[in-house]
Amino acid sequence: GKTWIDQIVRRVGAEKASEMRRHAPRRQLGLHTVFLMMREAQIIDGMIDLLVETIHKIGVRSKRKVVAGIARDIEKVYGKERLLVDIAGAAIEAPGGRVCDVIFPVAGKEKLAAIVKEHRAKGTLERRIYQVMRGSYAGHYRRILPKLLSVLEFRSNNAVPRPVLGALDWIRRAFESGCRVVPRNGVPIEGVIPPKWRGAIIGKHGRINRISYELCVLSQLRDRIRAKEIWVVGADRYRNPDDDLPKDFESRRAAYY
Known part of the structure; x- marks a missing residue:
């Protein structure tokens, strides 16, 4: 097991150079x-700890930043279901009327704008988080990769x-290239x-954004390492x-399961 190895490591780490020189040369070599x-x-x-924790930190901080921004920028609109009923009723009563004459008196332009803004923000939450993650990665963490x-x-x-x-192999090979957008051919998808x-x-034309791709691969790598x-x-x-498997695992696989 590792017990004797840990003991040796602690012993060598605690001994001074003068104490280590007292051992026979072959013993010194083995200990070192x-x-x-x-x-x-x-x-x-x-x-690896640094890599895993950094990727996790980028994601957590980005989500926190985006959610805080949504909380600041968007007014929560309550009673949307009731509002929809009122709008539907007004439209049925005056099907040929103008929006400003029929809908706005019931709902109000500002309230409708708030509903649209809230919906768009919810629909793009993942994308906004990813954009913040990408900015954080590209501006700071990418240089150590x-x-x-x-x-x-x-x-x-x-x-x-x-x-x-x-x-990962593709990313290693692509480091020498300064292009931020590359053709899709040859890129693992x-x-x-x-x-x-x-x-x-x-992108729309099938080209790959390298920085976004690197961040995605690192996130996948973190999940695979943890698993x-x-x-x-x-x-x-x-x-x-x-x-970590027993030495006879292959021959006794059924028994261990």
């Missing part, structure tokens, strides 16, 4: 090897998350972009989940 191996895994875990992806190696043991891994995000990522569908080479807490 175990210590550095675990430190590397801890550093990788820390980078190339370095992060250059040192982290993501893998998966099943086919479902493979499109996300393919999207299926299994990567959820339907609700496609309108914000894929342990994607793991990271060299990590400890985010290691290959198959490493």
